[in-house]
């Protein structure tokens with residue numbers, strides 16, 4: 566993160582104010598006076614001081630991971646690699662994955678320490694859209710599309726909410742659901758007599774999986790992505 570951005574998030578002043586403070590040689594990074602506002606610092610590892618006072622700021626972290634198969638959506642696990650272990654920078658304490666993807670599901674997973682945002686994205690009341698790309702064993706027939714669009718009996722107390730279906734080929738589609746029940750997509754297709762053979766989440770709320778992220782890669786969300794997610 567840029568030093569001037571960090572200082573302004575830490576409440577030292579506007580971006581203009583902090584540039585001035587840096588020019589006045591009042592800021593040190595690991596004991597060395599910094600004269601560049603565009604120097605990149607690691608907010609979790611570097612010691613930043615203004616007028617000799619250490620800044621101790623817990624920043625909100627928002628990370629998009631393209632989850633690979635074989636990795637579990639948990640903060641710790643005795644058997645498998647966790648999604649947190651895919652992030653090869655020091656994270657502040659309290660980061661967690663927002664919701665779960667199955668071990669064999671790939672794609673978009675948000676990792677954050679922002680409990681409020683996570684709650685809003687996962688709250689059943691808010692009905693946040695989640696879009697999955699899926700491949701099926703058998704042809705997706707018209708009857709299946711109708712059932713998915715109207716609500717599926719997956720042996721829960723209620724039918725699933727109507728889903729949006731975008732057929733891509735005879736055996737592939739994008740499916741958008743508004744809930745997050747256990748193994749929901751796989752159970753929806755199983756209830757229609759079909760089977761999901763590949764599953765990847767490509768969108769959650771306003772957030773699209775970045776096509777440039779290979780499996781296992783991650784990046785911080787941009788400010789506008791965070792803003793959009795919070796608005797939604």
Ligand code: URA
Pocket residue numbers: 665666667668670747748749750751752764
């Ligand atoms: N539905 C599933 O069946 N599995 C997932 O990982 C996500 C949604």
